[in-house]
Amino acid sequence: MIEIGEIMFSIIIPVYNSEKYLKRCINSILAQTFQNFELIAVDDGSSDSSPEILKAYSDSDSRIKVIRKNNQGVSSARNIGINSAKGDYIIFVDADDYIDKGLLQTLCTNLNGEDLVFYNFLDNGTKNHVKPLSNNFYSREEALMLISGNYSFRGFVWNKAFKRKVIVDNDIRFRDDVHMCEDLCFCVDFIEKISTFKIINDALYFYEHRGVSASANVFNDKRMSAINVYDYLLSKSIIKANKIIYIQYKHQYIRHCLSIWKMIKLDKSHYIYRNEIIKRIKKENFDFLIDNSFNIKYKLAYIMIKLVPMREGNKND
Secondary structure, eight states: OOOOOSOOEEEEEEESSOTTTHHHHHHHHHTOSOOOEEEEEEEESOOSSHHHHHHHHHHHOTTEEEEEEOOOOHHHHHHHHHHHOOSSEEEEOOTTOEEOTTHHHHHHHHOSSOSEEEEEEEETTEEOOOOOOSOSBOOHHHHHHTTSSSSSOOSOSTTEEEEHHHHHHTTOOOOTTOSSSHHHHHHHHHHTTOSOEEEEEEEEEEEOOOOOOTTTTOOOGGGHHHHHHHHHHHTSHHHHTOHHHHHHHHHHHHHHHHHHHHHHTTOGGGHHHHHHHHHHHHTSOSGGGGOTTSOHHHHHHHHHHHHSOOOOOOTTO
16 A cells, blocks of 8 residues: 555546436545546536536535536646646546545555556447456556557546646647547656556456447548547557557557558548558558457558559549
8 A cells, every 4th residue: 555645536527418327427426435636617618507406516525626618628638637636646536427435535545656547338238358467567568558459557647547747747648639549649758757656456347338330431521530549659660669569559550451441431522531541451461360359351451452453442442
């Protein structure tokens, strides 16, 4: 157990039109068995009753700080929360999720000054499966493997506790120029600077997603920012230095390319993006096909793009 400072945990919640689930989220935080925390709720320009809900909570509990801002997205909201945080560790919670009442106590009991702690989560009631490792203390390289691909803690920020000093000393922030994979980008930037981390396999975070919406498979320009994130990650020396890590991240990059291609392959209005994705895939080798973490549909799409001669499409194709 680490020595407790004035504020142990800063819990940051980005809020945008979250009235339906916001009370459940905040109540799960206030119900913590360990009470040395501050709650920073950043309202990102909500137009529903979220501001009134937040005000009622902040009026009744001095640990709750509410910051209102114009709508600029989740990355901007989290960065403002980071700038206001005073705790030794920063934890992120999404407004439509909630946490186990023992999360902070479990962290406090297990922490021994580590820079980063992973904890597991339930995905709509099902525990996330993590491939077991043999020890409790790991290298940065193992941390990078544990946030990418299947059977991992994934690249989310909401199932991790980040030492605030590492964030402040290295000026680590969420990139507000990307709209997908911003969590993964933050995690890799943070891991690059850590010395120690620890794993708690208990499921202490409850991730609630509402199934696949109609817009989930609809392309928009923001989806291309995921490709830009992987361009950035694959250029980092900490990833390039280890072949296994590099291949894992490279294959996740290819998966994103294929996902976008499947959305726009017949859409004439996005021919520029379609051509870019095809060119990117054609540059890659065939190693992707022996990666068993990807299903046959991805592999068949990959083979087709690789083998069919490319035609410089235009908006009339």
